[in-house]
Amino acid sequence: MPLNTIITITGKAVPVPGADMDTDRIIPSRFLKCITFDELAGTMFYDERFNTDGSTKHHPIDDPAHAGACIIFGGENFGCGSSREHAPQAIKRSGIQAIVAESFAEIFIGNSSGIGLPCVCAAHTDLEAAIELTRREPDTQWTVNLENLTLSCAKASYPITMQANFREALIRGRWDAVVELMNAPETVAKLAASLPAPSLS
Numbered sequence: 001m002p003l004n005t006i007i008t009i010t011g012k013a014v015p016v017p018g019a020d021m022d023t024d025r026i027i028p029s030r031f032l033k034c035i036t037f038d039e040l041a042g043t044m045f046y047d048e049r050f051n052t053d054g055s056t057k058h059h060p061i062d063d064p065a066h067a068g069a070c071i072i073f074g075g076e077n078f079g080c081g082s083s084r085e086h087a088p089q090a091i092k093r094s095g096i097q098a099i100v101a102e103s104f105a106e107i108f109i110g111n112s113s114g115i116g117l118p119c120v121c122a123a124h125t126d127l128e129a130a131i132e133l134t135r136r137e138p139d140t141q142w143t144v145n146l147e148n149l150t151l152s153c154a155k156a157s158y159p160i161t162m163q164a165n166f167r168e169a170l171i172r173g174r175w176d177a178v179v180e181l182m183n184a185p186e187t188v189a190k191l192a193a194s195l196p197a198p199s200l201s
Contacts, residue, residue, distance in 0.1 A: 004116070004173055005170070005171060005172065006116055006118060006171065006173070007146055007147050007171055008143055008147070009070065009071060009097045009098040009144045010141060010142065010143040010144075011068070011070035011071060011097070011142065012066060012068055012069040012070065012071070012134075012138065012140065012141065012142070013066075013069055013071040013072070013073050013100075013130070013142045014060050014061055014063075014066040014069035014072055014073070015060055015072075015131040015134055016060060016061070016072050016073065016074050016075075017074065017131060018074075019075045019076040020076070020077045020080050021075060021077075021078050021080070022079070022081030022082075023079060023080070023081040023082050023084040023087040023108065024081055024082065024084070025045065025081075026079065026084075026087040026090060026091065027044060027046070027086045027089075028043075028046055028047050031046070031086065031090070032084070034086075037086070037089040037093055038093060040086060040089050040090040040093045040094070041090075041094055041095075043094070044061070044090040044096070045059060045061055049062055063138075065138035065139075066134075068095075069095075070095060070097040070098070071096070071097065071098045071099070071100060071142055071144060072096050073101070073127060073130055073131050073134065074099055074100065074101035074102075075101060075102055075127075076102040076103050076124075077102075077103055077105060078099065078102075078103070078104050078105070078108065079104050079107075079108025079109070079112070079119075080105040080108070083108075083111070085111045087108065087111070088111045088112040088115055088117050089115060091112075092112075092115055092116070092117045096117070097117070097118075098117070098119075098120065098144045099112070099119050099120070100120050100121075100122050100127065100130070100160065101121060101122070101127070102121060102122065102123075102124055102127060103121055104119045104121070109163065109166065113170065116170065118144065118146060118167075118170055120144060120146070120149075120151070120160040120161065120162045121162065122151055122158055122159075122160050122161075123159075126151075126158035126159070129156065129158070130142070130151065130156065130158060133153070133156060140153050141153060141154070146162065146170055146171055147171060149161065149162065149167075
């Protein structure tokens, strides 16, 4: 059961700026009772996007100009708060394939990378310039390249950074730990056999 390698992500971007975008804002707690993660499609930033009566707050996610965007441009400390694995799941199930921000909460990066959702960092001034260009020209096609660590479009290119272990796992198609175990039954069995028997006392 080989995993897809994730090297480049290309498409439109949507700006979701602001520092400390916590996981409760990304996916409100009432949505955590879902049976499968597939049910989270469309729920990302729900309370940021809609009033209690369901009317729109005109969030960038719902701007027709950004329809079909697969990259989020975020701010500083994106994904902070509780270690809610539903947060990256909601983002990915809603069609986002990569997040570019100034910085990320550590647990959020791990949860995202484990489902094949790259989290890459860009400098504040570079991200501001990319956001401004996207607002001015929302059809701009951006490419997040994990191999050469760039965020680029036809008019600009910026350096990005990413934790080396997560980057390597995505590029090599080894980002899902469960699949890694399933693909190595002999190694798992050998390790299990080498472990001491549990004590019953």
